[in-house]
Amino acid sequence: MFERLERYGYDVSQHRLLDPASGGAAFLVPAARRLLDQLKRQGLSGEAVVERARELLAGVEIEPGLARLSEMLLADVFDAELRAADQDSLRVVNRANGLKISGSEQFGAVISNPPYGRVFRASRATIARWQSVITDGHVNTYALFIAAALEQARAGGLVAVIVPTSFMSGPYFAGLREYILATSEVLEINIVEKRSEVFLDVVQDTCVLIMRKRGVGAIVDWQPPTTMVVTAGKSRPLGCADLPVSGRRAWGLPTASDEAELPLFDDRLSDxxxxxxxxxxxxxxxxxxxxxxxxxxxxxxxxxxxxxxxxxxxxxxxxxxxxxxxxxxxxxxxxxxxxxxxxxxxxxxxxxxxxxxxxxxxxxxxxxxxxxxxxxxxxxxxxxxxxxxxxxxxxxxxxxxxxxxxxxxxxxxxxxxxxxxxxxxxxxxxxxxxxxxxxxxxxxxxxxxxxxxxxxxxxxxxxxxxx
Ligand SMILES: C[S@@+](CC[C@H](N)C(=O)[O-])C[C@H]1O[C@@H](n2cnc3c(N)ncnc32)[C@H](O)[C@@H]1O
Structure with a gap:
């Protein structure tokens, strides 16, 4: 995911990074290692490295134990620098609700593997707050996290999330699809082919979705995204997905067969x-x-x-x-x-x-x-x-x-x-x-x-x- 983000212009030593559901820092630790490498090359002092890392890395995690664990893992990465600065931790992981971050458009990149799952009996406040990504009263946490990630990215910023593929065609995700297309350019959809090699306990099919937040009033040339199949870090191009420019209809995935050019969506078709x-x-x-x-x-x-x-x-x-x-x-x-x-x-x-x-x-x-x-x-x-x-x-x-x-x-x-x-x-x-x-x-x-x-x-x- 980091390689992909870098391909689209993310620079760990320049852009602020957020993981709004940072868990055991599975993303923050590799980001920290990359950042440390670059800052060392710039010849910064230990104290300056710590200061810069605090400006650039941010995590939010609701579980106190995981938030603490993340701080320890990050402190390991910056061990020498923290000692030089006479400090014991970086304090960049906030124990809080990632859906209640104050402010918006603060980050150059947001990366996340958010929680999945349907929220039954969501509160009125939740429904009102996330209305644009809720369809027919169906609230799914990952849809809210995608919206939150897009809110937190600054104009032109990048968002990479690992989420179930169900949002691409599911009728309950029509609002989410519309929101994604209205607020961002979809750059890539990477289908995770062998899920057991990537996750231990995820039972849904997942994809790595990479988006670029649109600028206010900016006209962005729309390009159909490339879709890849990823197996243990290797990927294979599949072709282009069939996404509408805007709106709620399902997204079409590419097929390697002759059927690629047959129509999927058209009012003249039946069902x-x-x-x-x-x-x-x-x-x-x-x-x-x-x-x-x-x-x-x-x-x-x-x-x-x-x-x-x-x-x-x-x-x-x-x-x-x-x-x-x-x-x-x-x-x-x-x-x-x-x-x-x-x-x-x-x-x-x-x-x-x-x-x-x-x-x-x-x-x-x-x-x-x-x-x-x-x-x-x-x-x-x-x-x-x-x-x-x-x-x-x-x-x-x-x-x-x-x-x-x-x-x-x-x-x-x-x-x-x-x-x-x-x-x-x-x-x-x-x-x-x-x-x-x-x-x-x-x-x-x-x-x-x-x-x-x-x-x-x-x-x-x-x-x-x-x-
Ligand atoms: C699928 S895990 C991924 C974590 C991380 N990417 C990793 O691999 O370690 C999702 C994380 O989101 C956290 N979480 C769930 N609801 C949250 C919320 N509302 N705000 C912040 N974190 C939340 C969970 O505690 C869990 O650690």
Whole structure:
């Protein structure tokens, strides 16, 4: 991250640096080492080095123990200089709330790996303060920290944050996307490919986002950012992301495939909803309701079959059976769930069921199978587990594309690549799936009826939609 910041003009010996959630000083210590190196080369005395370091480095950390630890680690770096100045610590890490820093536009660079996580029941004051980055009442700490970092950067200053990739396409981050584009130029989005090599405990996909704060009234030439994949410090260019100049729409990630130039966002495109389908998340969380789950050859009254994510194969009919690969798999048996009468979770007709999370090494992000009419009706309906997404025919309208065709299209390479451009995460989002731009049904069906395969028909219809 420091190398990137330096590439865009950050100079550790000139520009004030802030980490508003500085933890164990994982960023402040390397910054301190770089700074010390440079100040020594300038031939400054120990006392002058300490004074300059105090002007240039700043951390804020809410946990007193971590704030103290950071001071100790920084004191180690400046050991000789502090001794020469007859002092015991640098006192640059403030034990405080990084979202309540007074003043603004004070720093040449802000670098941070902020806390992630949804804030439930946020106070009115928090909502009012961070309104511009809160969408539909959904408050996520990292969105607030991105806004705080941009506030603290001076005009032309740089901001580098490690944050989940969910903000790039998630509907709840529309306000954050708009805020970022309004206040900064996005310079780079670096997707962290092998998260286990970088973090020990982070379960979300993350990226290093680098932005430059816009100057007041300055017109900055907008350049689409380069996106890289980072693996243990090495990166590989992926191409350019598809970002709007302003506004709330999702950001498109680049793809290495032929699909790079297909449209992702355009009013002339359609979507699953318009085709007559709705997507919803799987209902049953088995490890929270073990008592409701059994195995039998035939469900009893009040029970329905359960569909598991790992029984889904692309384009295949999904069988009613027990969970594959699990310890409970047994032949001829069906996983059954007791369902309250009249439950809206019950699915009575044929439906497409997708895996909700895939792993990075898996070739496809979209893996969709079909529960056909026979399986759906055999025991009066079914439910699916929470690691699935169900695509159902809408009851309030007719279907413009037959369900079997939708299944094949969802499993096509083109839609898989289009989805990947919309979301850098390994989990499929119900909302993103339902809103993903698709060619109008009529155009697409014409090519399919003429005998084209799904990928060819999609490519042709996407292009035609805009012509
Ligand atoms: C993901 S850690 C990263 C810390 C640091 N970059 C590191 O690697 O050591 C986030 C840190 O933010 C701190 N934190 C959480 N909420 C905060 C707040 N409102 N203000 C300041 N720090 C906060 C946590 O205590 C934690 O140390």
């Amino acid at each position: 699953l909803w318009e085709w007559g389908y709705q997507a919803r998340s799987g209902y049953f969380v088995w490890n929270r309701s073990r008592a409701r789950l059994t195995e039998r050859s035939t469900p009893l009254a009040g029970e329905v079959p359960l569909i598991w994510a790992n029984n889904i194969q692309p384009n295949a009919r999904i069988e009613l059976q027990t969970r594959k690969g699990g310890t409970t798999a047994s032949k001829g048996q069906i996983s059954c769930v007791t369902l309250p009468a009249g439950s809206s979770a019950l699915i009575r007709g044929p439906a497409i069921v997708l895996q909700r999370t895939t792993n990075r090494s898996q070739k496809r992000r979209i893996v969709a199978g079909l529960v056909d009419a026979e399986a759906a009706n055999r025991f009066g309906g079914f439910v699916t587990e929470n690691h699935t997404i169900v695509v159902l025919p809408r009851m309030d309208t007719s279907q413009l594309v037959p369900i079997q065709t939708v299944l094949q299209l969802l499993n096509s390479s083109v839609l898989d690549a289009q989805y990947r451009r919309l979301s850098g995460t390994v989990s499929v989002s119900t909302k993103v799936l339902q809103r993903m731009g698709l060619p109008p049904a009529k155009l697409l069906l014409r090519h399919l009826d003429a005998g084209k395969d799904e990928d060819t028909a999609l490519r042709l219809a996407y292009r035609e939609a805009l012509s």
